Amino acid sequence: MNPVIQAKGLQKSYGGHCVVDGLDLSIYKGECFGLLGPNGAGKTTTLRMLLGLIAPDAGTATLLDLPVPQAAREARIKVGVVPQMDNLDPDFTVAENLLVYGRYFGMQDSDIEARIPDLLDFASLTSKRDAKVPTLSGGMKRRLTLARALVNDPDVVFLDEPTTGLDPQARHLIWQRLRELTQQGKTLLLTTHFMDEAERLCHRLAVMDNGKLISEGSPRELIERNIEPQVVEVFGETSGQWADMHAANFAQRYEVSGESVFCYVPEAQPLVMHLQAQSTLRYLHRPANLEDVFLKLTGREMRE
Amino acid sequence: MSMGHFAAPRLTLRFFPIWRRHWLVWRKVAAPSILGHLADPVIYMLGLGYGLGSLLPEMGGMSYIAFLAAGTLCYSSMNSASFEALYSGFARMHEQRTWEAILNTPVALDDVVLSEILWAATKSLMSGAAVLVVIWILGLSHSLLSLWMIPLALLIGLAFAAIGLIMTALAPAYDFFMYYFTLVITPMMLLCGVFFPVSQLPEALQALAAALPLTHAVDLARPLMNGAVPPQALMHVGVLLTYTLAGFYISLVLFRRRLSR
Numbered sequence: 071m072n073p074v075i076q077a078k079g080l081q082k083s084y085g086g087h088c089v090v091d092g093l094d095l096s097i098y099k100g101e102c103f104g105l106l107g108p109n110g111a112g113k114t115t116t117l118r119m120l121l122g123l124i125a126p127d128a129g130t131a132t133l134l135d136l137p138v139p140q141a142a143r144e145a146r147i148k149v150g151v152v153p154q155m156d157n158l159d160p161d162f163t164v165a166e167n168l169l170v171y172g173r174y175f176g177m178q179d180s181d182i183e184a185r186i187p188d189l190l191d192f193a194s195l196t197s198k199r200d201a202k203v204p205t206l207s208g209g210m211k212r213r214l215t216l217a218r219a220l221v222n223d224p225d226v227v228f229l230d231e232p233t234t235g236l237d238p239q240a241r242h243l244i245w246q247r248l249r250e251l252t253q254q255g256k257t258l259l260l261t262t263h264f265m266d267e268a269e270r271l272c273h274r275l276a277v278m279d280n281g282k283l284i285s286e287g288s289p290r291e292l293i294e295r296n297i298e299p300q301v302v303e304v305f306g307e308t309s310g311q312w313a314d315m316h317a318a319n320f321a322q323r324y325e326v327s328g329e330s331v332f333c334y335v336p337e338a339q340p341l342v343m344h345l346q347a348q349s350t351l352r353y354l355h356r357p358a359n360l361e362d363v364f365l366k367l368t369g370r371e372m373r374e
Numbered sequence: 375m376s377m378g379h380f381a382a383p384r385l386t387l388r389f390f391p392i393w394r395r396h397w398l399v400w401r402k403v404a405a406p407s408i409l410g411h412l413a414d415p416v417i418y419m420l421g422l423g424y425g426l427g428s429l430l431p432e433m434g435g436m437s438y439i440a441f442l443a444a445g446t447l448c449y450s451s452m453n454s455a456s457f458e459a460l461y462s463g464f465a466r467m468h469e470q471r472t473w474e475a476i477l478n479t480p481v482a483l484d485d486v487v488l489s490e491i492l493w494a495a496t497k498s499l500m501s502g503a504a505v506l507v508v509i510w511i512l513g514l515s516h517s518l519l520s521l522w523m524i525p526l527a528l529l530i531g532l533a534f535a536a537i538g539l540i541m542t543a544l545a546p547a548y549d550f551f552m553y554y555f556t557l558v559i560t561p562m563m564l565l566c567g568v569f570f571p572v573s574q575l576p577e578a579l580q581a582l583a584a585a586l587p588l589t590h591a592v593d594l595a596r597p598l599m600n601g602a603v604p605p606q607a608l609m610h611v612g613v614l615l616t617y618t619l620a621g622f623y624i625s626l627v628l629f630r631r632r633l634s635r
Contacts, residue, residue: 084635147480153474159472161403170394171475
């Protein structure tokens with residue numbers, strides 16, 4: 071089966087700075103694929119190249135078996151996009167946003183009108199059909215943007231940080247809807263820097279930094295491959311001293327970040343027993359997660 | 375800038391759904407929009423035409439208000455397209471990100487820019503037609519030839535939308551447009567024969583005026599209003615079309631460059 075989205079050796083520089091550096095990617099039908107990375111890692115530039123909105127300096131890409139950017143217009147007939155920042159039409163109602171957007175795909179008004187009730191239902195916006203966009207909450211706007219991306223019944227949906235800025239309720243509703251889309255056989259490509267989002271939604275993930283893919287696989291694979299299975303976080307004013315004296319005895323790898331010490335261990339029992347005897351320290355024992363992998367791969371220092 | 379930015383425009387009918395979008399937005403704000411585009415030029419025309427006109431026996435062989443009326447139609451068409459292409463166009467491109475939303479669909483940038491020019495020209499058409507109605511109501515024109523001022527308003531709109539979009543493509547923010555209005559639009563209003571004949575200007579300024587698009591629009595409008603076929607009509611139309619095509623191409627190249635970053 072051909073990949074729905076494929077990139078080979080994609081490269082893009084802006085002003086001498088390499089933003090995407092030799093990227094290879096294959097995404098298959100029905101997958102939810104997550105592109106993770108800190109700000110400035112090249113995620114959005116990658117999406118824009120895969121959509122054919124900008125031309126790569128080197129490398130090739132195909133979208134739904136069509137070469138992009140050469141045949142991007144034809145490919146995008148079956149693609150939906152949820153952009154990072156809302157760009158709904160503020161002068162229009164919810165339903166008008168869907169109608170006007172459907173026309174850009176060459177759809178007849180009657181065909182769009184026929185789809186609007188289902189789209190509104192999917193976005194839980196049926197009661198807001200005639201509400202103007204500025205009166206909607208952030209979560210409603212995101213859901214409308216998602217509904218708008220589905221107006222042409224796309225095979226592939228690109229989502230650039232779909233839940234950034236939303237409260238937990240709104241995020242959970244979006245996640246539920248995205249799962250429904252993959253169940254319908256649609257292919258999703260999303261960028262995010264929320265590890266819980268990636269872990270819950272994505273079948274496969276790629277971690278990106280400085281324009282390169284540095285690790286790729288299912289969430290479970292990424293954790294197994296990159297990091298010890300157990301994490302013990304140690305907190306307290308004396309955690310630094312404790313780390314200098316004891317951490318290396320229990321953990322082959324540990325990181326100090328402020329007043330926290332992160333110990334990565336295959337077996338946490340000896341460390342936990344030791345910590346129970348330290349009255350000035352608090353600790354948290356948990357399984358390793360994707361965030362640990364992400365921080366290990368991309369570092370703890372701030373970006374931008 | 376890459377070579378691809380210089381490719382010839384690829385024009386398709388896909389501009390039309392975008393034009394319809396602008397139309398739908400306009401319908402929602404039609405009342406203040408009509409007021410702004412009609413009341414302002416008409417107040418100037420009546421105030422200056424009757425006030426200043428009472429001091430002037432005639433100008434260019436007609437009453438001053440009749441002289442001013444043809445110029446008013448031209449400059450109000452110019453202003454409509456300019457404001458639309460600069461301020462509203464910039465809002466759609468930059469602030470509201472409407473272009474970004476549209477470009478994610480099977481519509482190309484060439485179609486988006488074409489839709490901007492045609493929409494701004496539509497605003498000129500509406501504005502020119504509105505001024506023409508006032509001209510008729512005041513009895514300033516009795517010739518069917520004056521109907522040609524409606525397509526002329528559209529042509530003025532095309533030319534000024536195309537030139538204006540060059541500024542939109544270069545603008546970092548709204549403030550930037552003040553340069554254009556102060557240094558291009560205002561001088562054009564005063565040099566191109568709207569308020570007084572170009573022949574009253576010093577020769578150097580007359581030569582400058584001859585190169586400006588509004589002069590050619592006024593040279594077409596004034597005879598048409600008075601029921602005469604404008605001398606050198608094809609040349610004047612040709613100049614306005616040249617501004618349109620050059621502005622469209624230059625702005626398109628600049629938009630391609632801007633949006634590829």
